[in-house]
Amino acid sequence: MAWLPGPFLCRTLLGFLCLNGLAVEVKVPTEPLSVPVGKTAELVCSYSTSVGSNFALEWSFVQPGKPISASHPILYFTNGHLYPTGSxxxxxxxxxxxxxxxxxxxxxxDVRPSDTGTYLCHVNNPPDFYTNGLGLINLTVLVPPSSPSCSQSGTAFVGGSAALRCSSAQGAPKPVYSWVRLGSFPTPSPGSVVQDEVSGQLILTNLSLTSSGTYRCVATNQMGTASCELTLSVTGPSEGRVAGTLIGVLLGVLLLSVAVFCLIRFQKERKTTPKETYGGSDLREDAVAPGISEQASPQADSRKGLLERSPSASTATTTKSRLPMLL
Structure with missing residues (x-):
């Protein structure tokens, strides 16, 4: 039976290889690195190996949320030459x-927001034995908040509610938001205000006329602050009723216009529909005109008799006209 080295002997052999420079060991800081935008970042990478002719060093970059296999090279060193590459x-x-x-x-x-991500320090030195030839450093580029955008949803009425929103397009780390009321007007009661520092939303409920005023949103992170302002106008009860009445009148006029349009169109279609007619072939010779009874038409009977005798008279006339020619 073959003899296999035990765990103690394996550790001893590994330690011997490391002491004699036959192993590759890369070390990087364990803490993430944060650098303000526009400044210079220094990413430290140290290694231990017996540098030879096959020694190669590579720095690469991978965007946040992507696997290491999707990394892109930054620079490459081999055979005594440095080869920068990539964007x-x-x-x-x-x-x-x-x-x-x-x-x-x-x-x-001159670091930029797009430089935020993971940087890989990779040392390759065959035929040295590998223990850990790769080191990872996370870099965050700090960016102050950009000027936020303030907006309001809906129309504010007395007794109703209003939602004010605030958001910055840029900022690293992500800004937090706070709303303040400007001026000397009385502030809304504590129970009528709900504020979300993460989403930047301010909800005001049970509005009154004193809720009107200018509100300021402040976006803050460790790099600075930025703000925007919004004026809230709360409509009184009478104005609300007038607005409701006006909307009702407009809706009534709209419905009436639609009804009139439909009626006019129906009348036009009815006039253009062809009426039922009868051809001459459908009339009877003995048909009586409407409103005239058969008993009240003696003249018609006499005319009928004359028409029946008219062929004989015509024949006689024709015969008399031909007598002189026979003579």
């Missing part, structure tokens, strides 16, 4: 040149 090549460099002394710190100038 960050013009702003990226190494503090150590060449980076063969055990430290390979990445320097990134």
């Amino acid at each position: 960050k090549a013009e702003r990226a460099s190494l503090l150590q040149s060449p980076p063969t002394g055990g430290v390979a710190t990445l320097k990134l100038v």
Whole structure:
């Protein structure tokens, strides 16, 4: 039976390889790095290995929320030459040149919000034994809040409610929002105000005329503040009734206009419908005109008799006219 080395012997052998520089070990800071926008970021990466002709160092970047396999290279060092690459090549460099002394710190100038993400320091030195040849550093670019946008939903009436909203398009870390009432007007009662610092929403309920005024929203993070203002106008009860009456009148006029339009169209369609007619072939020779009875038509009977005798008379006339010609 073959003899296999025990755990103690494996650890001893691994320690021996490390002491003799036959292992690759990369170390990076464990804490995330935060740098204000426009400043310079230095990402420290140290390693231990027996640097040889096959030594290679690579820095790469992956956006937040994406896997490491989706990383993009920033620069590459091998055979004594540095090769910057990618969209960050013009702003990226190494503090150590060449980076063969055990430290390979990445320097990134004029950082931008798009630089926020994870940076990978990868050391490759075959045939050295690998223990941990990869280090990850999380960088956050700090951005002050941009000027927020203030908005109001709905129309405010006495006794009703109003929702005021506030939001900044930029800001890292994400800003928190607070609303304040400007001027010397009395503030709404505590029970009528609901404020959400995360979403930037302010809800005012049970409004009164004293709720009218100017409200300011302030967006804040560790880089600074920005604000916007909004004027709230609460409509009184009488004005609310007038508005409701006006809306009712407009709706009534609209419904009446629709009804008149439909009636006119119906009348036009009725006039253009063709009436039922009868052709000459449908009339009877002995038909009686409407309103005239058969008993009240003796003249018609006499005319009928004359028409029946008219062929004989015509024949006689024709015969008399031909006698002189026979003579």
